[in-house]
Amino acid sequence: MYSLTEFDNRMFVYEVAGLSQEGLAYPIRNSGTTYINVPLKRMNQEMVRIQRMGGKILSIKPKGADTTTATIKKEAPAPQKKKAKGKIPVNTYRPKNPLVGKCVENTELVGEGGIGTVRHLIFDISGSDLTYVEGQSIGIIPPGKDDKGKPHKLRLYSIGSTRHGDRLDDKTVSLCVRELVYQDPKSGKTIKGVCSSYLCALENGEDVKITGPVGKEMLLPDDEDANIIMMATGTGIAPFRAYLWRMFKEKHEDYKFKGFAWLIFGIPTTPNILYKEELEKLQAEYKDHFRLTYAISREQKNTEGGRMYIQHRVAEHAQELWELIQQPKTHTYICGLKGMEGGIDDALKAAAAKKDVQWSEYRTKMKKEHRWHVETY
């Protein structure tokens, strides 16, 4: 990485393609590319801005150097990662030899008046060989020893960012972690989970031991016309955030989502709606392609007057969901609290039965076709 302390007044030149002239302060050359001067301190921000505007950075060079030849591959600050196209990376880092990443962001996701603590964490993985795709998880090894004096075992966490990371520079991985707090049934003492409380309290700059990536259950299909039904409770939103960012927020040469995505999100209170602003912004922007439905258990009532859990929302929309599910291009994903599957099954069973279809058989068929994906914990 470039050192900020030694060279913090250095300038770089980005050669960018794919920007439209409208509203731009820089001239676009005949070749269709633009040169943009960027101070070292703003390199990441500028990268994000350019990519948001649909631009593609072709090269980065120190200002004053010849700007006609180098590509981003030659000049990028981080070493190139081993990337096998089309192959899903698995276990690049194992517990015996974990990657030591760095926490670069740790922010609270639960708003005022909400229940508990859920943090959005970003780890710097630059210079490593860790690559991942949407829907995978990583392992975290908390420091210290367990009550048998052995090093703590790893805990798995769903990755919440796309393969490019939140900063779109392929150098970070993000998690969405709920701090586990419960009363010990015997002693009545308040107990905090080892790894989740460690992660939630991580400070910027602290090291973190990472393993993985793992998981092939929750991968997003390549089909740009697919219907993607997502049912999440709490931190189960993490992989869906990655899907939605890939589908709508980022611009790709090789993946332009044109299908329909429907997120049904179960949470206890409005301040517990994780990533609320970003989700609602996407929904407003992509109305025809993204539907967002909440089940806010402590605020909304189901038809019987009880709390509105995710299965009640699924039951409410069961007919529409059933119609969608029957289309071969529809993939259904369930992620979050263990036990959420049961209620969802019951709701879909009732809709299928109206058409004389046995839901359990139909679900087995969907699983075989890799169209029914579940990750609960």
Ligand SMILES: Cc1cc2nc3c(=O)[nH]c(=O)nc-3n(C[C@H](O)[C@H](O)[C@H](O)COP(=O)(O)OP(=O)(O)OC[C@H]3O[C@@H](n4cnc5c(N)ncnc54)[C@H](O)[C@@H]3O)c2cc1C
């Ligand atoms: C594939 C996968 C993905 C996951 N993704 C995420 C994610 O994105 N975000 C996230 O926050 N978590 C996620 N988890 C859960 C995560 O791995 C940890 O299990 C969780 O953070 C708790 O770990 P801990 O070390 O804090 O708790 P620990 O110290 O390991 O304590 C957990 C233990 O506490 C006990 N316990 C828990 N609750 C109670 C209770 N109410 N009463 C009595 N005993 C209790 C149980 O024995 C339990 O095994 C995921 C798990 C899997 C398998």
